[in-house]
Amino acid sequence: MKKSVQNAVKKQIDSEFILEKPKDLSFGHYATPLAFSLAKELRKSPMIIADELCLKFSEASVFESVTAIKGYLNFKLSDKFLNERATVAIKENLEFAKGEKNETILLEYVSANPTGPMHIGHARGAVFGDTLAKIGEHLGYKITTEYYVNDAGSQVEMLGLSVFLAGVDKYTNKDVQWPEEYYRGEYIYELCDEAKEEFGKDIFLDEKNISKLSTWGKDKMLFLIKENLKMAGIEFQNFVSEKELFKSWDASYEKLKAKDALYEKDGKIWLKSSKMGDEKDRVVVREDKRPTYLAGDIIYHDDKFQREYHRYINIWGADHHGYIARVKSAIHFLGYDENKLEVILSQMVALLKGGEPYKMSKRAGNFILMSDVIDEIGSEALRFIFLTKKSDTHLEFDVELLKQQDSSNPIYYIQYAHARINQVFQKSGKSVDDVIDVELKELDEDSKNLLFTALLLPEILEDAFESRQLQKLTEYLRNLAASYHQFYNKHKIVGSDNEDELLKLSSLVATSIRVGLSLMGIEAKSKM
RNA sequence: GCGCUCGUGGCUCAAUUGGAUAGAGCAACAGACUUCGGAUCUGUAGGUUAUAGGUUCGACUCCUAUCGAGCGUGCCA
Numbered sequence: 001m002k003k004s005v006q007n008a009v010k011k012q013i014d015s016e017f018i019l020e021k022p023k024d025l026s027f028g029h030y031a032t033p034l035a036f037s038l039a040k041e042l043r044k045s046p047m048i049i050a051d052e053l054c055l056k057f058s059e060a061s062v063f064e065s066v067t068a069i070k071g072y073l074n075f076k077l078s079d080k081f082l083n084e085r086a087t088v089a090i091k092e093n094l095e096f097a098k099g100e101k102n103e104t105i106l107l108e109y110v111s112a113n114p115t116g117p118m119h120i121g122h123a124r125g126a127v128f129g130d131t132l133a134k135i136g137e138h139l140g141y142k143i144t145t146e147y148y149v150n151d152a153g154s155q156v157e158m159l160g161l162s163v164f165l166a167g168v169d170k171y172t173n174k175d176v177q178w179p180e181e182y183y184r185g186e187y188i189y190e191l192c193d194e195a196k197e198e199f200g201k202d203i204f205l206d207e208k209n210i211s212k213l214s215t216w217g218k219d220k221m222l223f224l225i226k227e228n229l230k231m232a233g234i235e236f237q238n239f240v241s242e243k244e245l246f247k248s249w250d251a252s253y254e255k256l257k258a259k260d261a262l263y264e265k266d267g268k269i270w271l272k273s274s275k276m277g278d279e280k281d282r283v284v285v286r287e288d289k290r291p292t293y294l295a296g297d298i299i300y301h302d303d304k305f306q307r308e309y310h311r312y313i314n315i316w317g318a319d320h321h322g323y324i325a326r327v328k329s330a331i332h333f334l335g336y337d338e339n340k341l342e343v344i345l346s347q348m349v350a351l352l353k354g355g356e357p358y359k360m361s362k363r364a365g366n367f368i369l370m371s372d373v374i375d376e377i378g379s380e381a382l383r384f385i386f387l388t389k390k391s392d393t394h395l396e397f398d399v400e401l402l403k404q405q406d407s408s409n410p411i412y413y414i415q416y417a418h419a420r421i422n423q424v425f426q427k428s429g430k431s432v433d434d435v436i437d438v439e440l441k442e443l444d445e446d447s448k449n450l451l452f453t454a455l456l457l458p459e460i461l462e463d464a465f466e467s468r469q470l471q472k473l474t475e476y477l478r479n480l481a482a483s484y485h486q487f488y489n490k491h492k493i494v495g496s497d498n499e500d501e502l503l504k505l506s507s508l509v510a511t512s513i514r515v516g517l518s519l520m521g522i523e524a525k526s527k528m
Numbered sequence: 529g530c531g532c533u534c535g536u537g538g539c540u541c542a543a544u545u546g547g548a549u550a551g552a553g554c555a556a557c558a559g560a561c562u563u564c565g566g567a568u569c570u571g572u573a574g575g576u577u578a579u580a581g582g583u584u585c586g587a588c589u590c591c592u593a594u595c596g597a598g599c600g601u602g603c604c605a
Contacts, residue, residue, distance in 0.1 A: 020544050023551095033547055036585065046585075070548065071585090113605060155605050181604090268603065279531070283603045293605050321532055322600045345533080348598075389541065392533070394598070396540070401554080409567085410553070416567055427564045467545075475542065478552075489560095489569045528567065 001085055002459045004062060005030050005075060012056040025449050028067065028074030035071045046071035077452070083440040085455050086508045090436055096515050097458035101140035106304055107133055109315035110229070110236075111148040114221040115159040117187060118228040119367035121317060124395070125346040126370075127386040127521075128470065129315045130234045134519045135465045135473070144309070145237045148300060151218050152242040153293055159183060159221070160214025166192040167204035185365025191217055228371055232379045233521045245299045249291060252302045252334065261333035271298075276329030276338075279322075298330045305336040318345040318392070344468055346391045352398040377402045380522045384411045387520055388474045410478055414513060415525045417481035420488060421510040422526040425503065428494045432507045438500040446490060450483050451505055457512040461519070477516045484509050 006019055015034065022031040035050040042049060050068035057066035057075075064078040089096045109129030112122045129145070136143045150156070162183040169176045170192060195203060195213060203209045222239075229235065256262050261272050262284070269285035271294070284295045304312055316323070324343050331338040351358035351368055360366045374382055381402040388410070389395045402409060425431065440451060456476065464472040484506075493502045514524040 018544095018547095020547080023544095023548055027548080031548090033586095036547075039585070072548065115605090150605060153605055158604095266603095279601075286603050290603090292603060294603095296605090318533075319599060320605095324532095347533085393541085394534080398540090401540090412567060413553095416565085420565070420568085424564055463544075471542075472544090475552080482552085485568055486570095488564080492563065494564045528565080 001455055002030070004081070005077070008060050008062045009075070012060070013053065022072070022074060025452070026445075027069060027072070028065075028076040029452055030075045030077075031072050033072055035068075035073060079441045079443075079448075082448075082451055082455065086440060086451060086504065087436060089455065089457075090432060090504070090507050090511055093511060094515060094518065096511055097461055098138055099140040099458070099462075101142075103310045104142040104144070104308075105136060105311045105313060106144050106146060106307065106309040107136075107313045107315075108146045108148055108304075111150070111316075112225060113150050113155050114218045114225060115155050115183060116185065116221060116367075117224055117364055118370040119364060120349050120351060120370055120373055121346075123232065123370040123373070123382065124349050124386050124391070125315045125317065126229060126232060126234055127383045128344070128346055128391050130232075131383070131387055131470055131520055132313075132315075132465065132468065134521065135461055135470070138515075138519055139461060139465055147236045147239045149222060149239055149241050150293075150296070151222075152246060152296060156214050156218050157211070159217045160210045160212075162188050163191045163195060163213045163217050164204060164207070164210045167195060167201070171196060171201040171204050183365060185361075185367075186363040187365070190363075191220060194220070231371060231374050232382065240300065240303075242296045242300070245296065245303060246291070248303070249295065249299055252299045255302065255335065256298070256330075256333050259333050259335065261330075271326070271330060271333070273326045273329040276325070276332050278325040278329050282326050294326060294330070297327050298334070301327060301331050301336075301341070302334050305331065305334065305340075310340070312341045313344060314341065315344045315346055315391075318347045321345055344391060347394050350394070350396040352396065352400075354398070354400045358399065373399065381409075381411055383521050384474065387470050389471055390469055410474070411522070412528075413485075414477050414481040414517065415522075416528060417484045418510055418513045418517075418524045419526055419528045421484070421506045424488075424493055424506055428499065428503060430500075430503060435500040435504040435507065438504050440501055440504060443498075443501065443505070446487055447502070447505060450487050450509065453480055453483055454505075454509045454512045457515060461516075473516055473520065477513060480509060480512060480516075 002019060009017065009019070009032070013034070015038065017032045017034045019030050019032055022028055035046040035053065038044075038049050039046045047068070047070065050071050050073050053073055054066050054068045057063060060066070062078060062081050063075050065076045067074045067076070092098070107129060110118075110122060110126045112118055118126070133143045133145050158181065161179070165176050165178065165182065166188050168174050170189065192204075195216065198216075199209075203213070253262075256271070263270055263272065267287040268283050270281045271284050272281055274281050282294055283292055284298065285291050301312075328338040328341060331341060351373070353359070358368055361369045361372055363369065370382075377399050385397050385402060386395075402411075443451065460472060460476045464470050491502060493499060493506065496502060510524075517524045
């Protein structure tokens with residue numbers, strides 16, 4: 001819709017212009033502050049320029065009127081144009097707002113270590129990434145989703161050690177020397193019970209079995225993580241193993257060496273990342289020849305860029321922000337355009353329950369488990385709450401509020417609007433097909449605004465995706481639902497003179513809500 | 529100390545990325561069912577956008593300083 005307007009305006013005006021939505025719909029559907037920027041150059045007041053520009057549009061058929069108010073140029077769309085749009089949208093149904101893009105994107109997210117169950121902080125990035133992918137695909141981008149499994153480093157060894165020590169503690173007479181760092185939480189003991197079932201308790205007698213337990217435990221945890229993700233309705237296309245990637249470490253290493261990006265000092269190999277804006281150079285290979293975690297990401301991004309996507313998006317926890325510079329510098333040294341990589345940070349989450357801090361799970365070792373929260377409030381409410389906030393700000397929410405089934409719970413508010421429309425159709429005894437060909441005309445002001453708002457979905461999706469600010473979608477749906485509830489309270493639909501028109505309008509609203517919710521992974525109910 | 533992110537009604541968040549009178553929800557108060565679902569709607573109240581300067585037609589948004597918060601500042605991942 002926005003594009004049609006842009007084209008219509010372009011025909012009359014030569015200069016670059018920005019199209020925006022006016023603060024108040026009574027001004028018009030679209031507006032441009034173009035006159036302000038021209039004021040300097042033409043040495044005339046913005047108001048006069050706007051008046052002059054206005055006259056050029058007297059003939060355009062898309063617009064019902066074009067007016068100049070306080071320097072702004074306001075465009076009001078014609079009924080005919082809006083009606084055509086509505087008919088198409090309703091027919092498209094779930095395909096509404098679909099687009100075509102010739103761009104491939106590799107989206108990496110979650111990538112939680114396979115050393116324990118997912119906690120609530122992981123969940124935020126997971127929901128955000130999944131929804132970003134769904135919206136992107138709807139808009140026509142070719143998106144590959146990927147999970148980077150850190151199955152190589154010392155964390156996985158620590159998992160094995162923790163399980164082993166738990167086994168020694170529980171199934172042998174030996175005293176346990178607990179190290180300073182190990183994984184706590186009852187899930188370690190659960191794992192150790194499982195290990196005993198599978199291998200017999202003798203496995204806890206010999207320390208040589210630790211590495212076996214590491215690999216075994218990592219697989220268990222990865223399986224658990226996939227289960228957790230499924231609970232939230234999330235599935236990945238690829239899982240990439242850090243361990244597997246290390247097989248091609250030599251190739252990446254040689255590349256960096258050839259670019260003069262490495263040097264040796266104190267028996268270690270360093271990356272000259274400070275040359276590319278990092279605070280300091282970083283070690284990639286330790287004295288004992290073991291590569292660092294950064295080495296893993298170097299290979300991974302080398303691998304990613306060899307697959308030649310147009311864009312790369314990583315969603316990382318906010319505590320990784322210091323890590324961006326070094327990965328980007330590595331990408332640069334590898335000979336790729338580091339600007340193709342975009343990192344979205346997902347901030348911490350604090351949970352409340354009835355105003356009190358949410359009880360941490362002992363099972364997880366004093367983290368809040370994602371699965372516990374989903375059991376309590378459901379995956380849809382969890383998804384919704386994460387999507388109503390910008391990803392890069394701290395978020396605090398109370399699970400009690402999301403359990404309430406009334407207006408304080410926005411997800412019900414939106415679903416209720418959708419269900420309501422369904423009920424109205426039932427009451428009328430008509431179907432969408434019965435009213436699709438009716439022409440929407442001479443609607444009152446409220447109905448016209450509702451019509452226009454419902455048609456905004458495509459550009460809202462575009463905007464939400466491009467700016468990576470998915471809260472724009474939830475905000476839009478809330479607004480649309482509110483407009484419908486207001487409309488419903490004001491107008492009697494069934495049995496009115498223009499029943500078919502109002503039904504068609506309702507159907508359009510339902511379509512937008514349905515598409516929007518489904519992209520967020522939420523079902524649009526036809527009955528509450 | 530340095531770096532990054534941020535600071536908006538009592539609470540949780542928006543604000544078309546520099547645009548029109550800073551908007552929603554919750555909580556509070558006052559109202560609306562002979563009507564298609566009241567899981568709704570209509571009102572009222574609540575703001576010097578942390579503070580002080582600056583940039584310009586125009587600033588919550590950009591710049592500088594100060595105050596405050598979170599994170600980072602491993603050869604952990």
